[in-house]
Amino acid sequence: MDTTKKNNAILAGVSINRRPAWEIEDSLEELAGLAKTAGYSITGKVIQAKGRINPRSFIGEGKVEELLSLKTGSNACLVIFDDDLSPAQCRNLENALNCAVVDRCGLILDIFNRHARSREAKTQVQLARLEYLLPRLTGRWSHLSRQRGGIGLREVGEKQLEIDRRIVRQEIYRLRDKLKAIDKERHIQRKARDEIFKAAIVGYTNVGKSTLMNRLTMSNLFVEDRLFATLDACTRTLKKARGKKILITDTVGFIDKLPHSLVASFKATLDEVRMADFLIKMIDVSHPRFEAQMASTQRVIGELGVMDKPNLWVFNKVDRVPGAIVENIAARFPGSSFISAAKGNGCEELVRTITSIQEERMVERELVLDYRENSLLQQIRRHGHILSEKYTENGIRVLFRMEGKRLGLLKKAGCLSA
Ligand SMILES: Nc1nc2c(ncn2[C@@H]2O[C@H](COP(=O)(O)OP(=O)(O)OP(=O)(O)O)[C@@H](O)[C@H]2O)c(=O)[nH]1
Ligand SMILES: [Mg+2]
Numbered sequence: 001m002d003t004t005k006k007n008n009a010i011l012a013g014v015s016i017n018r019r020p021a022w023e024i025e026d027s028l029e030e031l032a033g034l035a036k037t038a039g040y041s042i043t044g045k046v047i048q049a050k051g052r053i054n055p056r057s058f059i060g061e062g063k064v065e066e067l068l069s070l071k072t073g074s075n076a077c078l079v080i081f082d083d084d085l086s087p088a089q090c091r092n093l094e095n096a097l098n099c100a101v102v103d104r105c106g107l108i109l110d111i112f113n114r115h116a117r118s119r120e121a122k123t124q125v126q127l128a129r130l131e132y133l134l135p136r137l138t139g140r141w142s143h144l145s146r147q148r149g150g151i152g153l154r155e156v157g158e159k160q161l162e163i164d165r166r167i168v169r170q171e172i173y174r175l176r177d178k179l180k181a182i183d184k185e186r187h188i189q190r191k192a193r194d195e196i197f198k199a200a201i202v203g204y205t206n207v208g209k210s211t212l213m214n215r216l217t218m219s220n221l222f223v224e225d226r227l228f229a230t231l232d233a234c235t236r237t238l239k240k241a242r243g244k245k246i247l248i249t250d251t252v253g254f255i256d257k258l259p260h261s262l263v264a265s266f267k268a269t270l271d272e273v274r275m276a277d278f279l280i281k282m283i284d285v286s287h288p289r290f291e292a293q294m295a296s297t298q299r300v301i302g303e304l305g306v307m308d309k310p311n312l313w314v315f316n317k318v319d320r321v322p323g324a325i326v327e328n329i330a331a332r333f334p335g336s337s338f339i340s341a342a343k344g345n346g347c348e349e350l351v352r353t354i355t356s357i358q359e360e361r362m363v364e365r366e367l368v369l370d371y372r373e374n375s376l377l378q379q380i381r382r383h384g385h386i387l388s389e390k391y392t393e394n395g396i397r398v399l400f401r402m403e404g405k406r407l408g409l410l411k412k413a414g415c416l417s418a
Contacts, residue, residue, distance in 0.1 A: 008076040009040040012067060014048045014059060014083060021049065024082075026289055027256070031082050031104060037226045038111050043074035057096060058089045064096050071097055080107055083257075087135040104257050105132060111228050112262065120182050121231040124269070127175040128262045134168050137161060190275055193235070195383060195406050197358045198247040200273045202301065203282035204293040205229075205253025208316040212282065212341035213250035216351065221250060228253060233272040243355045244383060249276060254300045263303075273304055277405070278357055279311035280350075285329060285338070286320035310357060312337060314350065319343050362401040367410070369396045379409055 013028045015021070024047055032042050048063045057064055058081065067079060079093070081103045093101040102110075109129050116122040201209045210221045210230050217236035222229055231252050238246040249272050263270070273279070281297050283290050294313070301307055313336040318326050326338055337353060339346035362384065369376055377396065380386060384402030391397075402410075 007040050007078060008043045008074055009035055009078040009080055010067065010070055010074065010076045011035065011042060011045040012047075012059065012063075012079055012081045013045070014053070014081075015050065016053065016083065021047075024049075026292070027082050030256070031080060031107070034104070034107050034111060034227055035080055037228070038107055038114075040078065040080075043076050044070045046070060056089065057092050058083070058085055064093070068097055071099060078102060080104070090136060105262075108228075108255065108258065109262065112231060115228055116231050118232045120179075120186075120269070123175055123178050123182065124266050125231070125262075127172060127179065128266075130168050130172050130175070134165065134172070137164055137168065186271070190271075193247060194275075195409060196245050196247050197278070197361075197403060198235070198249060198276045199238075199278040199280055199354055200249040200251055200276035201280045201282055202251055202273055203253065203297055204284070204287075205255050207253070207282045207284040207287075207293070208341045209253065209282055210250050212280075212314075212316065212339070212347075213248060215341055215344065215347055216248050227255070231269075233269045235272070238351065238354065240351050240355060244358065244385075246354060246358055249273075254296055256296055258300075270304055274306055276306075276309065277361070278354065279306065279309050280314050280354075281311050282314045282316055284317050285315040285326065286317040290315075310361075312353065312357075314339060316341050318345060358403070359401075361403045361405075363404050363407070364399070364401050365407065365410075366397065366399045368392070368394050369398060371395055376410065383409065 011028050011031055013024045013031070015024055028045055028047070032045075035042055046059075046063060046067050048059050051060050054060055059067070070076070071079060077099055079097055079099060079101045081093075081101065083103065084105060085093070085101070085103045090101050090103070109125070109132055112121075112125045113129060116125045201212055203209055205227045206225065206229070210223045213219060213234070213236070214221055214223065216238050218239050219234075219236050221234060230250060233249055233251050235247050235249045238248050240246070251273055252266060252269055279301070281294075281301070283293050283297070287293060298307075301311075313333055315326075315329060315333075315336060315338045317340060318338050319340040319342065330336065330338060337346060337350050339350055341347065364387070367380075373395075377398065380398060380400050380402065383406045384400045387399040387401060389396060389398050
């Protein structure tokens with residue numbers, strides 16, 4: 001769906017499984033943030049507090065009536081549901097309300113589509129969108145426009161619809177193949193970096209991940225007060241005074257109810273998180289529900305299967321909250337870091353923490369290297385700390401500290417036994 005125009009929209013939320021009212025209000029507020037990012041003005045909202053889900057129209061008939069009059073009164077062109085709608089529910093609602101209806105997933109896909117920059121992100125988003133749209137292609141608004149190669153709003157007949165579906169399916173296969181090829185390239189790039197300690201910044205969208213990345217790596221990545229500013233994982237070198245090289249990766253933000261198709265197609269990006277040695281779990285401490293952010297972050301980390309990785313909670317935006325509150329939170333989450341990525345508070349300390357975590361992972365080993373194996377000595381220098389170096393009859397006796405994972409380098413060269 002094309003949402004580039006500034007348009008009026010109405011939000012709709014339902015209390016499923018007796019969720020408390022504040023939870024729905026919060027979720028709708030986040031939905032409003034998403035809608036704003038997508039270029040909409042919110043002109044009203046409807047909440048169905050009780051009752052069962054209507055399989056036909058998701059909300060009850062009375063609520064549909066309420067939505068219709070609100071929509072007409074406020075001149076809205078779109079109704080955005082906070083929960084997943086089935087393709088049939090979406091269709092029925094569109095017919096009843098006589099306007100476009102989209103759910104949270106559809107809206108997120110739309111935002112992702114507009115924020116995608118790299119070839120990889122664009123391919124991932126396009127695939128997720130088509131998978132989302134395929135069961136939703138209807139005569140009322142078929143989304144395919146072959147001329148533009150994109151997706152638009154257009155009325156079509158049944159025959160055209162079948163053709164459209166076929167084209168979408170073919171396109172899905174093509175994009176999957178393309179992603180596989182990109183994934184291969186990535187794999188090769190990652191392998192080259194595999195020997196270097198890598199920390200990934202993860203967390204809810206808009207918490208300040210890219211701001212921290214910019215500070216730590218002196219980069220100039222795009223930062224904005226909007227949801228999903230970053231869609232591409234980006235890896236750079238941590239700039240610091242001493243020690244071994246450390247890489248930092250900025251990642252796409254998390255959000256509750258992220259479309260499954262998106263999670264799947266962002267596999268390559270999220271693989272960066274899986275490959276990391278260490279996770280910086282970032283939270284916006286100034287967010288009224290920062291604890292819900294912590295829970296979401298834990299959940300996604302669990303889903304990615306990286307719960308066991310060494311990690312650190314980093315509470316950002318301390319400049320936005322009174323010191324007493326920060327102290328209170330610090331007492332509740334001992335061992336966490338408190339920073340302002342924008343202002344720089346606590347960032348040097350964070351760098352020291354990351355460095356010491358890298359150093360803690362090092363083990364001590366001794367080796368006697370043949371004088372001809374100069375390149376191995378260089379490898380040890382590059383990836384570890386040499387404690388002593390003695391020139392003996394048999395070769396160079398080196399005592400060094402190196403990360404356990406990197407010892408593979410030397411094992412491969414036959415210098416170290418397992
Ligand atoms: N006051 C304050 N604002 C901050 C701080 N860190 C980041 N911000 C602001 O928060 C907003 C989001 O920052 P980003 O760095 O884009 O956040 P992100 O986590 O990368 O967001 P996504 O890429 O959209 O998931 C921007 O407006 C930043 O200027 C901070 O320490 N203090
Ligand atoms: Mg970002």
